[in-house]
C-alpha cells in the first residue's frame with residue numbers, strides 16, 4: 161500500500177524513533193505531522209526532515225491539549241504513538257506507587273486518550289502503530305515497571321485490532337535504542353549499559369532509531385497486517401537473564 165499523500169500523525173515525532181519514522185515517511189511523500197511538547201525540539205526536527213512535514217505542540221497526557229490538537233489537524237489516515245514522558249525503572253522494591261502512576265500516565269494513558277481523541281478524525285480503514293518496549297517481552301530484573309506499562313499496551317492493541325476493525329492496530333516492541341531519552345544519564349553509566357546490552361544480544365549491537373522506523377513504516381503500509389506485535393530488539397527475548405537494576409532511566 162502506498163503511503164504517498166497519506167496524512168500520518170506522529171505523537172513523539174520530534175526525537176528518537178518518532179523522528180526517524182517521520183524522516184522515512186516524508187521520503188515516501190507521505191504528509192507527515194509531528195507532535196511534541198517543545199516547539200524548539202519540533203523546529204529542530206522539522207529542519208531534519210526532507211519533504212513535506214508540519215509540527216504541532218501538544219501534550220498527550222492532557223485531554224484538553226489533545227482536543228485542541230485534533231481540531232487543528234483534522235482528518236488523518238494513520239496514527240503513530242511513539243511518545244513516553246516518564247518511566248518506572250529500577251528494582252521492584254524501589255518503584256513506588258507514585259513512580260508507577262507517573263509511568264502509566266506518561267505512556268499507557270497517553271496512548272489511550274490520544275487514540276480516543278483521534279478516532280473521530282482517523283480514517284475508518286486507516287491504521288495505528290504503537291511503540292511498546294522489550295522489557296515486556298522478557299523477564300529482566302529491574303524492569304517490572306516497564307514490563308507492566310508496555311505489556312498493557314501490547315494487550316490492549318490486540319483487542320483494539322478487533323474492536324475497531326477495519327482500522328488496523330499494530331505494535332512495535334523496540335529493544336535498547338540510543339535516543340535522546342537517555343540524555344540525562346551519566347555518560348560512563350550509559351556507555352556501560354549500551355556496551356553490556358550489545359554483548360548480550362544475538363545481533364551484537366544495540367538498535368538505532370531507524371531500525372524501529374523501518375518497522376513502523378512496514379506496519380503502516382501493509383494492509384494485511386493487524387493485531388501484530390513486531391519485536392525489533394536485536395533478539396533481546398533470547399538474550400538471557402541480564403538485569404537492569406541500576407538507577408538508569410527509560411525505555
Ligand SMILES: NC(=O)c1ccc[n+]([C@@H]2O[C@H](COP(=O)([O-])OP(=O)(O)OC[C@H]3O[C@@H](n4cnc5c(N)ncnc54)[C@H](OP(=O)(O)O)[C@@H]3O)[C@@H](O)[C@H]2O)c1
Nearest residue numbers: 172174175176177196197198219220243244293337339341
Ligand atoms: N529508547 C529506547 O531504548 C526504548 C526502548 C523500548 C521502548 N521505547 C519506547 O519507544 C518510544 C520512543 O522512544 P524514544 O527513545 O524514541 O523517545 P525520545 O527520544 O525520548 O522521544 C520521545 C518523543 O516523545 C515526545 N513526548 C514526550 N512526552 C510527551 C507528551 N507528554 N506529549 C507529547 N509528546 C511527548 C518528545 O518530545 P517532547 O519532550 O518535546 O514532548 C519526543 O518527541 C517510547 O514509547 C519509549 O517508551 C524506547
